[in-house]
Amino acid sequence: MSTIPGADRYDAIVELDEEAVDDDLDFHEVPDGFEVDRVTFEVLRHRLGQINDEQGTTLKRVSGSPIVTDAYDFNVTIGDERGETVSFGPYVLFHASVTDLIIKWVLENRSSNPGIEPGDMFICNDPWTGAVHQNDTVVVAPVFHEDELFAWVSSTLHQVDVGGNEIGSFAIEDDDAFAEADPVPPMKVVEGGDLRADVEDLFMRKSRAAPLLGMDLRAQIAGNNVAIDRIHDLIDEYGAHTVKAVMGETMDYAEAGLRSRLRDLPDGVWRHVGYQDVAKAGDRGMYETTLELEKVDDRLIFRVSGDEQAGMINTTFAGMRGGLTTPVLPLLCHDLPWALGGIYRALEFEAEDGIVANATYPAGTGMAAIAGTWHTVNLSTQCVSNMLAASPDHADDLVAGSSGSWVTMNALGVDQRGDFFVTQFMDPMAGGWGARAHSDGINTAGIFAAPGGAAPNVEANELAFPMLYLYRKEEADSGGPGEYRGGVTASMCWVPHDTEAPIQHVNSAFGAAVPTSQGVCGGYPSNAVRYEMLRDSDARDLLDDGVIPDDRTDLDADVDVLSPKARTEQGPDDAYFSVWQGGGGYGDPLDRDPERVAADVRRGYVSREQAREVYGVVVEDGTVNGTATAERRRTIREERLTHDAFDGSSPPVEPVPEDAEEVARIDPHLRVVEADGRRLVACGDAVVCAASENYKRHVPCARRPVDEAGPLVNDPAEYVDVDVEFRQYFCPETGTLLENELVRAERGPVHDKELRL
């Protein structure tokens, strides 16, 4: 419930109230008993996917924005007559997961006035109704067959600037939605096939990049038109009932497939606690959200709780549901059609109101896609991956935390042709992915929520904008260590080029105070995000002298460490640096094959120091010193076993009873055994605790400063006034690293894996 009178009317609609739909609007439905043969089903299911694909390709080609064409920050959907999603593109996944909410709102609130007619389209960027944030403008279009509403298509696209107080509409210096771009509830933007100039102007007038916005809007309309035409062709060829029946069966098939996979996994609860640092410019707080994922038979229940909404980092219900669902698709549904209308039937969402992850109006949500929503993607990735770790059959499908945040770099200035520009740099697409149970994470891989996106060429950026890159390179030690290492990310550093005017910047990210690509099953987190402005640098002088600085430390400059929510200006000699996030690791780094560590050192993915410190591998001249490595690894294990349990007590080392039988696997190190009618958590040959207890409270626990998590992990004090810890939990018998944890110091150990057998 919002404190603003009348605001709740704009809330997302999950269940359509049929009574609220105008009586004159008739839905097309398949008659009972209508059947489709299997060949036609297969042909049409893929044909709908193909239409969807063409819809996306059209949008991508018409759009003028690298946000769309490189980062794939858009999506297109095809849904049934009530907006249930049947198909969407391989673009930003959480964009596809909100359109059903908006369509239902349109059906309830627009069918009588101004009416829903053939050739109409509705535009909406209200986060409470369903847009992820105000930039993510959604255009939904009904598809009619004869006089009946047959289907819906939609396109969503991140507009580079839709107004509000800051560049790129990221109002980082403000407190609530009133400072952001206006949220616009669904309006008829296309009427009977014609773009309405008044509605278009409403959007254009607010934007710092009106021409780009105009082109993007046309891209969305063009994409929808292609899909509508093709659906009509399909109806002409196969008949309306057949096409509709295929839509329904596709959703049923996806639902049945997901439920069957869930039945293969043990019942239980998986929890993760995550943080966003800095709610707005000048803030020094850290904001917590807890996800509790419960699996019961063939259903998943997402329970979300956490800190109260704060600053501009929040997301609404729509963005939260989309974020939580994102990892479910590639990790649990990789072999199924991503027909969300069916998949949602196996998912339930319960969230406290008024929290960062489920904010009420007028909380600031203008950056939700890269703030609150992304944050929920991370939480869900951890819980789903830990759930998969419990299954010997499905553990190979888990992926540790990946590209844990988006390092927004919005910029405004005058380009080399003397024209004004506003843009967002897409280089951070080169985030690293988390490790798998069978192999390392992928280096400079992409972002989890947009599997097909790509980073731009340096030449493309230098052609479009007044910049000269000093470098863009992969960063050693940015992937979380583990038995399998997280993928590394990259960094960039550039100076203004061929422009007189200073360049204005708005930064927005999280993951600076603590990394947010977490490891699983003992894997370390990745590096942390970092922005620096190297003021009054000697970069130009160096270039003039024939020297190219290929690391920022080669520059003589005043280093200005920028907050993850900052507005700043770049003068002609200021070099701008940012590094993004790699992926989390999997398993204990001491279990990594030393030869692989040495190979990583030779290729520059791991430093020699990190190899020694964390992997316990001594690399000399590029090769493993076996004796020194064995000694070093033994020392590390011994140190681990010196730690007390979290509460300060000495962890008991009780052997597993000889007659104990394994009941279930929790993860690769922990299992549930049964002896004398008691169910116990065991690790190696040691009993840890009763199965219902939190194993982390009964094993050796190291409580360390956050920056001990890695050389590219920052001291949180640079960014926040919050006491945070890096905790490690070890097997009491072998010293194997069971889990890492980055949490506020006052919080107890998170019970991350709890089977309910």
Added chain:
Amino acid sequence: MSYVIGVDTGGTFTDTVIVDDEGGRVTGKASTTPDCPSEGVVDSLRDGATALGRDLGAVLDATEVLFHGTTLTTNTVLERTGSTVGLLTTKGHGDAIHIGRTKLRTEGLTAREMRHYAAQSKPDPLVPKRHVREVTERSDYAGETVVDLDESEVREAIRDLAPAVDCLAVNLLWSFENPDHERRVAEIAADEAPDLPVYLSHRVASKLGEYERGATTAVNAYTAPALESYTADLVGRLDDLGLAAPVYVMTSTGGAMHVDDAHEEAVSTIMSGPTGGIIGGRTLGAELGEPNLICTDVGGTSFDVGLVIDGELRTRPTSSVQGYSLYQLSVDVESIGSGGGSVAYVDDGGALRVGPESAGADPGPACYGRGGERPTVTDADLLLGYIDPDYFLGGRRDLDVEAARTAMREHVADPLGVDVETAAASVFEIVNGAMADLLRQVTVERGHDPRHFSILAYGGAGPLHAPFYAEDLGARAVVVPLGDTASVFSAFGIATADVTWVEEASNPALAPFDPDDVTATFADLEDAVREDFRERGFGEGEVTFSREVELRYKGQVHQLAVPVPNGDLTDDDLAAVVDRWEETYESRYGEGSTYAEAQVELVNQRVIASGATPDPALGGETGGGDALDDRREVYWPDAGFVPTDRYDGEALAPGDVLDGPAVIRLPDTTVAVRPGQAATVDDYRNLVID
């Protein structure tokens, strides 16, 4: 009498088609010789000459042009047997080829693979980090030098790399705007390491985008030395045998290039293997009035599928190999590792698997009796009665049934606890199923209704397996092309190619464009091509040029190409080009999608030059005689072993209709006609099965 020759090296066989100026044609076949592929080419040509009843020297002497298809470069990348490449690039950007714009993870994935995050990876780097050297130099977007080339650093890098690498790729930022530094690197390399081949990015792919330009250059460097040494060897041998005519190599564009251009064009032969069959399909389809074809080729090692839609090839502006994105125009083809040589085995989990490992040409299937001990698809075909052991390759090779039986028993039947026939039938069904899945993927899954297509089945095992892999698709018919040419149809297709040359350059500019600048860029591209054609013996009148520009709205990433008139351009010409572009844009993206507020930007200019070569004629042929040969037991799914009529395909005449079940024996392949189907012989001696 003069000849046009097509010769195509596949994974198992090297195929030849020799066509005379009246449309008469003969075929030749020989085993591919992987260690020295030119031997197989000569063997195959000799086999063709024998079929003509002439001496190979006399045939080569009367040859006007010889076209060659080779998978050498593709195999070089897939098997990682290419050169050790050193890469010199601009300081600060040495990781560009490893970051690969993150597309290095996704390029070439199917929609299904794209969804399975946990199974994705980047390929092992073609140029490992230890062979990348950054050098101090920098140009900006306008081609202005920001930092001079540090020549001593270049010298040192080359000295350092030269002992460790076979060749050098050079990709400097903005080289397509200002190639001076790359040229200077080449000079220094010539000085420091005169024998080290050097490949410059502005020569291989003069386009904006350091990752794709660099990847294209690196793949070219990785493959060119192998291709150059191979073609030098081949041309030498053919010269010695009496060939005076030019030799052209098939490229992925659907055209061909002169062998002497392998140095900078090697990359254009990547993934070109299956292109021949598809352009042959287009030629045949035009003749038959069948505009929509699913072209399927079952060779020894792979199954390739490409589409002809409305009489047109499907091309893409870029291609890719093993995740690397290449600036290379290419015909759209999908492949899987299923062919006659695919090895059958029982895996650790007790499941029967077929391929992708192939027995290849050597040792080949067990039944070849060349030491192959593991059973293959061809062995299964033999044991099921489809292949006549006494008439394999027109009787040129006897097959050893007992060897096939032993291999099938030891590796499949015994581990599974079944008899040999059941084992062979299982292998047959599995390979057919895998092929059917690929067909579904390129048709149904891309929204093409197979019911509107005919399936063209060629390659050594295509005509045998097509009636099975086509079963559930409901295509109009299975067409086995040109009777006895079916097994060498790719070689026929290659012989229909023209020599094409695609030259491109990025020349970024905002409208209104400067007509002098645009004309000058086209003139440079055309002069280069004209010179190339002249060197290849084409007269001025024999080469046709067409020009294209790729335009976009400023800020867009994707471009749309439109034609541009030849000759000196005026402001009016270019204004008309922009108008035409806007029309094309609107027809592609819908009414109202153009946007008057936005500036139009020129990105690339392209010249496509084409030199016509003599094409083989498609003569109608006559046959005749008593085609029915004998009856023997053949296995049919659902029916088991059934007495089946066997026909001699060479004795079939246009108008003949054969009812299934039947097996038609052709010199180099076998056609299966399933129970309930009928095969009709048309005027071109195509077998149409429906």
